[in-house]
Amino acid sequence: MKTGISSACRADLLDRDDARAKLGGLQQVTHIFYAAYQHRLTWAELVAPNLTMLVNTLESVEPVADHLQHVSLMQGYKVYGGHLGPFKTPARETDAHFMPPEFMFDQQTYLEQRQQGKAWTWSGIRPAVVGGFALGNPMNLALAIAVYASVSKELGLPLRFPGKPGAYDKLVEMTDAGLLAKATVWAATDPRCGNQAFNIGNGDLFRWSEMWPKIARYFDLEVAPPLPLSLTTVMADKAEVWQRIVDKHDLAELSSWEFSDFVFSWDYDMFGDGSKARRFGFHAYVETEAMFMAIFDDFRRRKVIP
Secondary structure, eight states, X not given: OOOSOOTTOOOOTTOHHHHHHHHTTOTTOOEEEEOOOOOOSSHHHXXXXXXXXXXXXXXXXXXXXXXXXXXXXXXXXXXXXXXXXXXXXXXXXXXXXXXSOOHHHHXXXXXXXXXXXXXXXXXXXXXXXXXXXXXXXXXXXXXXXXXXXXHHXXXXXXXXXXXXXXXXXXXXXEEEHHHHHHHHHHHHHOGGGTTEEEXXXXXXXXXXXXXXXXXXXXXXXXXXXXXXXXXXHXXXXXXXXXXXXXXXXXXXXXXXXXXXXXXXXXXXXXXXXXXXXXXXXXXXXXOHHHHHHHHHHHHHHTTSOO
């Protein structure tokens, strides 16, 4: 199986001509794994660039890749409106769309229409919050938690859950990055999965009220009652503190806080129904507590945190 774009073939996917010049020679491609994303300030502004990048990718590769078998589209729970407020849970792949704009709708509709009459198929992969190692990724919740805990320890503070009051006791779901990779390849290579979307989660649910004390114990911290804090705000003046930690332990530089503030603001349940993937044959499972601890261990091995 040959993946869509190699590291030696970088293209500006927003530029149609550059995309075609760089990707138009990929004649041997059999599978495209599409996970590009362009951030904008409003939901409406997200549509044009994110649809354009997918269109430029596929319309550069498909005409020359005679053996193209599958296009995998990375989605998420924005498909269900999880970013907008309380939504129906467990979310299912058959749930009706909400009032647009939402770029994931446009991307999937484009694939559905483009695929008509073609030999290749598509899949939509819908993870929950993804946990894994990825420096420079602004959506890395585990890294934000680890840095927040490390700074709390340096300042002699207990670990407080910083989210909205109602968020501490709501049900949340996460997706291990390794599990997500396995599921993505499975959906792209199992013929039963053609032209289907799948929720992909670890397989368990948790509440921060249960997980937070376990995270605190990992960092040898006490837990104090939750207090609504914008990490974007309270961490803005902690550069000197973090630099002190970096110098003391010879660590790497980091981090971004907006995404963690977003996740900790969910004062409503955030999870999907993962049974469709199991019915289609994907049975991998990761315990979320074990995932967090393994990620923190990995951060320490890589000298990202003390």
